[in-house]
Amino acid sequence: MKKPAPGLPGGLVVIDCRYWQKILMERFLMGGIYVKCPVTGLDFHTGINTNKKTMEGDNSYRNMESQCLHCGQDHKWSSKDAFIKEIPGPASRHDGNDTVN
Numbered sequence: 725m726k727k728p729a730p731g732l733p734g735g736l737v738v739i740d741c742r743y744w745q746k747i748l749m750e751r752f753l754m755g756g757i758y759v760k761c762p763v764t765g766l767d768f769h770t771g772i773n774t775n776k777k778t779m780e781g782d783n784s785y786r787n788m789e790s791q792c793l794h795c796g797q798d799h800k801w802s803s804k805d806a807f808i809k810e811i812p813g814p815a816s817r818h819d820g821n822d823t824v825n
Contacts, residue, residue: 755808
């Protein structure tokens with residue numbers, strides 16, 4: 725066990741939170757499921773939001789079909805074709821120029 729940091733009340737222990745931050749990001753934070761358009765090569769959102777843990781363990785993402793925002797066609801996909809892009813939180817949406825990304 726780590727020693728309490730000097731000056732912290734109640735014997736609080738200082739720990740490195742990067743491990744827990746990674747766990748939270750991978751397992752619990754929501755993101756959009758994206759696939760690559762075979763016509764344009766551009767990524768598009770399937771209209772489904774989930775987290776990494778659910779997507780990895782969920783067998784329901786088989787024989788899916790989503791309309792592509794780039795070419796307008798319906799594309800078939802499954803979990804092996806898809807990836808998650810994190811939905812930005814409020815702090816990451818502001819670019820400093822009064823616009824929203």
